[in-house]
Amino acid sequence: MKKYFSLIKFSHTVFAMPFAFIGFFLASKTYDFEWITLIYVILCMIFARSSAMAFNRYIDRKIDSQNVRTANVREIPNGSISPNNALIFVILNSILFITITYFINSLCFALSPIALLIILGYSYTKRFTSLCHIILGLGLALAPIGAYLAVSGEFNITPILFSLAVLFWVSGFDIIYSLQDERFDKSQKLHSFPVLLGGKKALNLSKILHLFVILILSQIPNYFNFGNIYWIGFIIFSALLIYQHTLVKHNDLSKVNLAFFTLNGFASIIFGTIIIIDLTMI
Numbered sequence: 001m002k003k004y005f006s007l008i009k010f011s012h013t014v015f016a017m018p019f020a021f022i023g024f025f026l027a028s029k030t031y032d033f034e035w036i037t038l039i040y041v042i043l044c045m046i047f048a049r050s051s052a053m054a055f056n057r058y059i060d061r062k063i064d065s066q067n068v069r070t071a072n073v074r075e076i077p078n079g080s081i082s083p084n085n086a087l088i089f090v091i092l093n094s095i096l097f098i099t100i101t102y103f104i105n106s107l108c109f110a111l112s113p114i115a116l117l118i119i120l121g122y123s124y125t126k127r128f129t130s131l132c133h134i135i136l137g138l139g140l141a142l143a144p145i146g147a148y149l150a151v152s153g154e155f156n157i158t159p160i161l162f163s164l165a166v167l168f169w170v171s172g173f174d175i176i177y178s179l180q181d182e183r184f185d186k187s188q189k190l191h192s193f194p195v196l197l198g199g200k201k202a203l204n205l206s207k208i209l210h211l212f213v214i215l216i217l218s219q220i221p222n223y224f225n226f227g228n229i230y231w232i233g234f235i236i237f238s239a240l241l242i243y244q245h246t247l248v249k250h251n252d253l254s255k256v257n258l259a260f261f262t263l264n265g266f267a268s269i270i271f272g273t274i275i276i277i278d279l280t281m282i
Helices: 002-007 010-014 017-030 034-061 060-064 083-104 106-125 132-152 157-187 191-197 199-222 229-247 256-281
Strands: none
Touching: 002 034, 002 083, 010 017, 010 034, 010 132, 010 191, 010 256, 017 034, 017 132, 017 157, 017 256, 034 083, 034 106, 034 132, 034 191, 083 106, 106 132, 132 157, 157 199, 157 256, 191 199, 191 229, 199 229
8 A cells, every 4th residue: 555655646735735625614614614525525635636646657657667767766667566556546546536526516526527637637748738737737726626616516716716826836836846857858759848948947937937826826815805814824835935946946956856845845734724724713
């Protein structure tokens, strides 16, 4: 079981899960809070995350086996999980995801195949478009609006704005992460913004995307009556976004992992916790 947790990088759930909780508790301010719905949301996040990551590893298994950075680390190339078992794991988690949405509400159930198409389809995108970072961001951006829909059964502008913020945030830090593979991706004719624009311009694009995040988050209180605590979360999240761009240079990638996982993980957890506290107090 441990190798499957490694396969799906379960620790990376910290990026999207706090925003799913934001969507859930945001909806619970208007609609009834139900523990069973919260459990369903958590299960959907786990199954969606598991299917998406395992499918990515399955689709990229040949590429990963040729990349020095991943050949001995990732589970399929190093032989700890077979391709067939990884694919079975994907199918099982996809079925569980759709099954859980059936018990939530009809809208979530109807939209579940579309959500799966996005999160699974991302794995193919590096083969034909530099917009792969945006598609990844879109997949994680489903978390807040999906959790909101689980409670409410209808769309609302506030969770959509949180989803837009997640889209630009994830797209931006995935560009930073992909700088490590710029040369390899070029050699394999794979697509990314670092390959398309070069490292320096790709970093500038990442900065622009993260400025959009800050702008969107600054406007959300115009659509929902958050308390003053919201602004504490906003300042911390924005500061961490800005700080990560001081750590990575196009010619110095030694701190990419710190910028990618550590800072963004802390940013998401801290922001999510503060916003949920705010929502429970107003």
